[in-house]
Amino acid sequence: MRPGIGDLTEPRQPKGTEPSEAELIERAKLGDAEAFQGLYDKHKRRVYSLCLRMTANTAEAEDLAQEAFLQLYRKIATFRGESAFSTWLHRLSVNVVLMHLRKKSLPVVSLEETTQGTEEDSPKRDFGADDVALAGSIDRMQLQRAVESLPPGYRMIFVLHDIEGYEHNEIAKIAGCSIGNSKSQLHKARMKLRDLLKMNRAEEAGKTRAG
């Protein structure tokens, strides 16, 4: 089951004695340091993970997570609760990352990759690892590494759709591409990930045999 966009809080449930998010927001509006930190603690992993997946760079991800929280905190006095706080923070974080990628002139959706993809990622493509099945569960660390090695355009669509739970129409708006383009990029990203994971398993199997 894919997580929804609104479900942005940390995996652990708050204890009964901890203040609610609404309370933290109200206290943060009054300049309460603990409330700012409380909100940060609730959402830091999700925001930072998003930044890290999109950039595949720890230092950049830290800077972007910091920027996302700061932008949010600067506007917190205007928060009226019409939408979920987590949704607000999440959209803002995505915007911060996309702005950063655009500044770096990295393709948000790469046409080049799309073109290459028709050859490279055609159904007949074979990395020589096709006999390795991805049976059972997929190791999180391996998937993480594979996502990091995706080209930036594929990575962004995969992160937004499959990790963060955005729909294609939302991605199309965010990334400024067509819905069809978003769908086709996602499919290619998944196919590429499958290849990468299979290659990884084939290499490991080879090492085991050699060992």
Added chain:
Amino acid sequence: MANKRAAKLVAIGVIVAGTLVAESRKEYHFAVGPRAGVSVMNPYGSIWVKPSLNNTVVVNAVLHSDKVEVDNSQNGNRVDIQSHLLAGADSDSGRVDYEVLVPADASITLHSSTGSLRAEKLHGDVSLEGAGAEVDVRDVSDAHVHVKTMNGPVNLDNIQNGHVEVDSLSGEVTMRGVNGPLVQVVSTSGKINYIGDFGNSGEYRLTSHSGDIEATIPEWTSADVSARSVRGEVHDDIPLQPKNHTWFPVDKGRAFAGTMGRVAVSSTVVLRTFSGKIHLRKRSENK
């Protein structure tokens, strides 16, 4: 006479026993995941962080009196340790010495006013703030290393591919085998010693207002070097290819600028002082 000596011994014994009773040890264990965050805040006393063998954080604390307690908390992958001073605690009775084992990939934040800080064999981020005592970081790779100190000396040894930032008011800063994309030291009066190769195509910026700056590097170093002392002297033992353009007037004896080695893979090295001396030395090769 014998009675007096016996009385003295008893008195000493009472004092020693009292001290032993007051000193206590605590040990805490925390299970953490990859890339955990560990912070230790300790106003008085040393903190030494080393790698653990598995995904656990082990905290050994020696409390020097009952006027200090150790607060600890774990919030997911983050562990916070803090010396909690009780009423009447001072720099002696409030002292706690910590030895902390963390997974090598953990990020650590250490803070002590009077105790030494030491971190070794890690590849997570290291953030240390001291005041008067020594700060020592060694065998750290692929990490941010941030150090702040007032007058305690700072030793950085074998930091590979680091993002190193040191702020020292008057403590001497010594770096051996330190390289990475950014190595920056800012000091008011502390001496700065760099022994290494300015590698990794990084930016090396060493600045002290009145402290001397000495860099000892092999002749094969590839770097774009500029050095300037406003009121002090500069010495250069290594021939540099002169540059056509600099940001500042290159007064002989007060500044030099040039390149050495292969320009394509070179690092940028900026050495600045107001009244200190700058010396770029050639390292003798034993190989």
Added chain:
Amino acid sequence: MNCVELQQSLAEVEDGSSLEQRAHLRACPACSALVNELNLIVAAAGELQAAEEPSPRVWNSIEFALRQEGLIRPQRPLVPSFSARWGAARWLVPMAAMLLLALGIYVRRESLPNQMAQQASVAVPAANSSDLNDADLMQEVVDNEPAMKTQYAENLRQVNESIRDAQGVVDESPNDEDARRSLMDAYQQKSMLFQMAMDRSLP
């Protein structure tokens, strides 16, 4: 529908649930395995959502910025046992000093390139303000860390000297990029001294 068409169709109907897809999948073990594997990837992707813990430095930087921008206002201590020694009110003086220092840096950075003629008048208030706060800083140290008094006094003297020296070079050579940077470094070192005295630069 052949294998190529099936795989192309997965971009539109991801889970292979259309009638045509299902018909092909029943007959083709290779494509069936492919769809299963893609579903496994999608299922595993959710686990990456909040998998990473940011370095403590991220919060440190956010907190510092919030304080500088005045979004955090002193109310009650963030870390009770540390800050209990420094009452909340004691924050006001050093924070004001830090803000003034930051303002001094900002004003200089903004004014130096374009308004060199105004430099002297800009510099004076910042210098005076920081002088006033030096006494407050030392009083805090005497009250709370008497053993560190000499060290703080000496470092404060040196950092003030470095500000004066750097200011002198900037005045002599307003276009000297190095000198301007040195002046900013000197102010930042002084700001660090204030932070240290307050035990507050780390949480």
